[in-house]
Amino acid sequence: MPAEDNDEHFEDGLTVALRRAGDGFEADDRDGLVAGGLVRGRRRVVRRRAWTVTGSVLALAVVGVGGAYATGTLGGAVEQASVAAAPPAVARNPLAPPVDQDALVATFRQTLPPGGRLTDVVARGTGDPLGPMLSGVYDDGQGKAAVGVGFFQAPPGDKGFSTCPDKESVPYDACTAEDVSGGRLVILQGYEYPDRREETKNWRATLLAEDGLVVDLSTWNAPAQKGAAVSRTDPPFGPAELKRIVTHTAWAPVLEALRVPAGTPSPGASASPAKPAKPVKPDADGAARAAFNGAAVRPTLLSLLPKELTVSDKGGQDGYAFAVVDDGKGKSLMQVNAQPDMTGAEGELFPDGTYELLPDGTKVVVRQQPGEKGGEGVVMWTVDTIRPGGYRVVVSAFNTGDQAAPATRAEPAFSIDELKAIATSEKWLKLRK
Incomplete structure (x- = not known):
């Protein structure tokens, strides 16, 4: 970044x-x-x-x-x-x-x-x-x-x-x-x-x-x-x-x-008669691009967290979720963002030579950097993934329960391998119907 x-x-x-x-x-x-x-x-x-x-x-x-x-x-x-x-x-x-x-x-x-x-x-x-x-x-x-x-x-x-x-x-x-x-x-x-x-x-x-x-x-x-x-x-x-x-x-x-009247072509659209809409074709994930259950991001994230962790806070919005967990060594914030149809950004987010390519075609980028909201000593570990067809899942973890507050532990409660496992879980495919 x-x-x-x-x-x-x-x-x-x-x-x-x-x-x-x-x-x-x-x-x-x-x-x-x-x-x-x-x-x-x-x-x-x-x-x-x-x-x-x-x-x-x-x-x-x-x-x-x-x-x-x-x-x-x-x-x-x-x-x-x-x-x-x-x-x-x-x-x-x-x-x-x-x-x-x-x-x-x-x-x-x-x-x-x-x-x-x-x-x-x-x-x-x-x-x-x-x-x-x-x-x-x-x-x-x-x-x-x-x-x-x-x-x-x-x-x-x-x-x-x-x-x-x-x-x-x-x-x-x-x-x-x-x-x-x-x-x-x-x-x-x-x-x-x-x-x-x-x-x-x-x-x-x-x-x-x-x-x-x-x-x-x-x-x-x-x-x-x-x-x-x-x-x-x-x-x-x-x-x-x-x-x-x-x-x-x-x-x-x-x-x-x-306020564009119903039936008015969008800017740049052809003036020729509209053709019947074609059925949405499944992409490489086997999921139709037109359907994405953003509300399911939060329960999906929670289902992927290790059972031994204590969840003290959780929340989210359409396409985004977070959880504050504690493994006995201090609070750690985890968050995920799921974005369908990101093919147009793939080249910029995953340039050649920067990612690991998995057997199923998923690209994976790992970033380890300081936190972004001013908390003293806070670090942010991120695993960014994009599947064939443009379905992106980004998972981040912090060594604090609040990015704006000081770090509560040396490292996040999740290792990079654990973040990879969460980001590449097949459970995310169920959000695309």
Whole structure:
């Protein structure tokens, strides 16, 4: 894993969708970004998504609009799965009038509490190929604060935008998830850095509409997402204000401009009549790509743990699970991420000469490195595997029960061979039906 990614391996997971909003900024745009943050390109968004060993997008998100969600922007860095030459076109409604950047800024000002000032604004309208977003610095007289909002379509079937993350993955002070008119709202009061090495808070509201459109609002208690001194105790918008802003009816024209009518070809699709869908063919694992039981990752992990271990904590989300175990020598965190259809990232994640090839065609990479969340003396042992057909299972173990806390033992409770046995177990194949 590139060294530059090490300290934000988990927390930037959610920022994939929003980061998409800012993928197009280049160095010349930096003066307009809040905090002088430079939005990286699609290549970084793509790579971090693949490196992320965690569950739902929201669980990993650190928004950063000015850039993008699920991996925000304001200077954050995101990486997805495979290198793409250019971001894909953003779907939009040909029957609805576009909302330009000036109108987007005016709408945001309309939703803000009275008395505050919004400066250093960077925005894109719905007609921009990279999609609509806005970032700026808000000042209500109590201290300047970075703010940002982005709009995008959630990946099909991704439930990460509608649930609170596990605290083990994303430490936070409070999180609520509730049904609201037309969708699902998550309000997360957390921190920019999971290990709290800086007291920068990140409070965000994510509204997932029933049709999959997302409005994501984020704000900090500093004039920049990263690299700026804290300017106030808390971000300027509390839970009630976050909810009011993100659910405001003023956003209706923006969402309507992105709401693609049923039957409309996706960007770049051929205009020729649609052909009947072909049955999904099984891949080399004998499992159809269309079906993946992400909810079964947690029970599968627990079933693979040695019986003599004591499990003191466990949890997970769709595609991700963790367990804190103790073998009598101290607590050890174990986590696993199962990702179907990762063929597009295989060449980057498993370059020639770096992996062990098993008889069944599975590629295995072993990594032993320092922990990523600041805990003193923490080490992270990882076994990364990908089967023919792109089914990836990544297993990691730590010599602590909490990555942000000091090590509790010299080594993880699992040897590399034990991690290999867990990652390559045939039980993972049962998740792909």
